[in-house]
Amino acid sequence: MKSEWLHDFVALAEQGNFSKAAETRFVTQPAFSRRIRSLENWLGVPLVCRDRYPMVLTEAGENFLEQARLLLSHIYGIRGQLRQSxxxxxxxxxxxxxxxxxxxxxxxxxxxxxxxxxxxxxxxxxxxxxxxxxxxxxxxxxxxxxxxxxxxxxxxxxxxxxxxxGQDRLVLVTGVDAAGLPLHSLSAEIPLRLLLYPPTSFLGALIQRKYLPALSEQPCLPVCENALGEGLKALALQGEGASILPASLVREELAEGKLVELPLSVWVGLDIELCxxxxxxxxxxxxxxxxxxxxxxx
Structure with a gap:
């Protein structure tokens, strides 16, 4: 069992609504629902009456709610003691x-x-x-x-x-051939093979909002999705397609000519924040x- 499931269940009980609880837990509602279901599967009992509106807990859910709060209290109490030691x-x-x-x-x-x-x-x-x-x-x-x-x-x-x-920016890059020429280019006739972050990730959602509209006249063919920028960079270096990545992640490869930047009409700047x-x-x-x-x- 994961502690995040306990947090999710307590949030659901406090909010009385899946969508509001998912928002407080910084996840999408489908992902939040899956995590509640995972907790129920682990416990072996239903915790929520899904056929009732507004949402209510089952009897088992009501009984487990206080236990969930106690478990979280014990977990963080133990963590605090260990950190002090x-x-x-x-x-x-x-x-x-x-x-x-x-x-x-x-x-x-x-x-x-x-x-x-x-x-x-x-x-x-x-x-x-x-x-x-x-x-x-x-x-x-x-x-x-x-x-x-x-x-x-x-x-x-x-x-x-x-x-x-700090600051960074997003750039569209591609690998090069033996002569140093781009393996992929912007062309109205040939679809651009794209290596993308998942649209549910922060950078993936930003690319969907800002970058892909700038490619509206360019036919595109998404060929791979990877949540890790290092993975997308490795695929671009292999010639699998072009990828939109933080400039800092490909700085050395651009300087060495292993990757080249493709021109776009949009500049997407990124702040780096400490919170x-x-x-x-x-x-x-x-x-x-x-x-x-x-x-x-x-």
């Missing part, structure tokens, strides 16, 4: 989108080391919505993620502080947040 007051827990963990985080955290002193740095990586969940549940002190100004962010809420710490919740897990975390803010402001 390991001097966790000196640690900083980051969660980041995978490409940022590779391209941005190492040099950025190195530049901050004088301010962070001997703090122990722990970095976890996961996709956007899961990363938000880690921040909101307290599993991470800081979230490092992309943001775009064309759409309101799920992190635009009063209990989250956000700080822009936290003001209810810090320790005084040390709060102090380091202020140090990071002061450093970025100078």
């Amino acid at each position: 390991l001097n966790e007051h000196r640690s900083l827990n980051f969660v980041a989108q995978p490409s940022l963990a590779v391209t941005f985080f190492p040099a950025w955290i190195h530049s901050l080391r004088p301010q962070l002193e001997d703090s122990f740095i722990r970095l976890n990586t996961c996709h956007y919505h899961d990363a938000i969940e880690q921040l909101m549940s307290g599993a991470a002190d800081f979230l490092l993620c992309f943001s775009s100004d064309d759409k309101s962010s799920e992190l635009d809420r009063p209990d989250v502080e956000r700080l822009v710490v 936290c919740r003001p209810c810090f897990s320790s005084e040390q975390v709060g102090l380091n947040w202020q140090r990071i803010r002061n450093t970025m402001a100078s």
Whole structure:
């Protein structure tokens, strides 16, 4: 059983509605419903009367609700005790989108080391919505993620502080042949083979909104979908198609001529944000947040 299922069930009981509960848990309603179903399957009993409106819990669901809250309380209580025993007051827990963990985080955290002193740095990586969940549940002190100004962010809420710490942009790239010429190009006659992020991911949704409309006159043929930018880059280098990726992820390959950028009429800029919740897990975390803010402001 996953602890996120317990959070989901408590949220559902508190909201009394699948769609509202899914929104508070930063997942789509279908994904949220599947997770509630997974909890029911694990327990072996139905927790929700799905044929009733408004939604109500079954008798088993009502009985389990308090147990779910107690289980979560015990889980986080044990975690707090273990962290204290390991001097966790000196640690900083980051969660980041995978490409940022590779391209941005190492040099950025190195530049901050004088301010962070001997703090122990722990970095976890996961996709956007899961990363938000880690921040909101307290599993991470800081979230490092992309943001775009064309759409309101799920992190635009009063209990989250956000700080822009860098910039990036999206570029359309393709591999090259032995002569250094693009293996794929923009042509009104030949469909452009595309390697894409899933449309449910942050970058995939942004590409659907901003980039694909710019290719409206270009016939396109999606040939692969991969949630990892490194995977899309590897496929582009193999000549499988063109891909829209963060420029930082392909900087070396562009400089070495292994990939080339295809021209587009649209520029999609990305902010890199560091986010936290003001209810810090320790005084040390709060102090380091202020140090990071002061450093970025100078």
